[in-house]
Amino acid sequence: MQKILLYEQISEIQPMLSKHAAAVLENRPLESLIGANGFNLLVFNWYDIHHRVRKSPQIAVYFDRENLFFLCENTDSLEMVQKLLSGQSFANEELLYHFFMRLLKNDGKHLNDYEMLITETEDRMVAEEQEDCLPKIFTYRKELLRLKRYYEQLGFIFEELAGNENRLLSENGTRLCTILDHRADRLYAGAVNLRDYIAQVLEAYQSQLDYHQNRLMKVFTVVTAIFLPLTLLVGWYGMNFDMPELHTAYGYPVVIGISILLVVILMILFRRKKWI
Structure with a gap:
């Protein structure tokens, strides 16, 4: 029945x-x-x-x-x-085989679609359209974990059935279960590979963030270095001493000119070293 x-x-x-x-x-x-x-x-x-x-x-x-x-x-x-x-x-053995084969029929295409979604998300990350990419990646990773566990349990079932320890299946039945076992193994491997792919995408995303942060810190460092001599001048002229150049008519313009010259020289030097 x-x-x-x-x-x-x-x-x-x-x-x-x-x-x-x-x-x-x-x-x-x-x-x-x-x-x-x-x-x-x-x-x-x-x-x-x-x-x-x-x-x-x-x-x-x-x-x-x-x-x-x-x-x-x-x-x-x-x-x-x-x-x-x-x-x-069909008879029981064949019906069981056809049930699982139909159950897993479109799963290979489903994994391929997942791969395309991950690739599109990776492309958006590279293009710096990152507003909603990270939540999607975490969602994909969670769903692929469920898929991995799903194929893992099916693979365990098919493997045990192919062993036929209680001799309930015929020789043809064990052969069909072996076919199902191989199919579940391929799908399991596909899900694992996609999870590894997602891990690589996350690593690339983190590297991209680190790169942008390093560039930002480099800009701040260069700006600080350019205006550091001016800070020295401010500290120098902020001291309560009677400096001779303060009593000359051109003392203030000379200090302004020296400040501008220092900034220009440092910018040229940093540009030659490709720091800016």
Whole structure:
């Protein structure tokens, strides 16, 4: 028998469940994979690539030699499973394989779209259009962490199924699970690579900020150095001493000229050294 239902409707299939499986399903939260004599219970948190901000609902898949049941935590996950399995008519092993293959069908494109979004954000950072780039990068990193955990749990499930320790799957069934395991591994690697890419983007962003700060500090340092001799003159003529040049007609203009000359000489010197 094959059936899709909510957790609350488990009483409909309870007579067909093993006592161990029924007890496990009544005491949630569930583990990611439970394999026992006569049945397998697979549990994962579904990540909806079309609504990333949505909370990940739990889906449990129970199957034995005669039955295959999909138990969903909420109506969104129930509708998703029904949509993926609509029009499918396979034996349990093949139906399980086609369900997961359809579930992961567009995930590669989703990761490629994420890569494009990160690249566009990086380009905006380079162009110094940084007002909203940093919050977006943090959002992408958080979502990719969820994706990484999602593919990680699926990979663990497929790997254990391919091992077939309870001999519940046929040789063809283990082969199909191996295919699913390889697909989950590729998606997991893609999510990890994108998180590494985001880390590199953040490092580049920080380097760009440091560069701008260093340029600003350099400008302040050069300006301070240019006007430092004038500060010396101010301190000199601020002393309470009778200086001879104060009694000459051209003493004040000479001091002004010397000040201007010092500024010009320092600016020429700094420009030659490419400090300004």
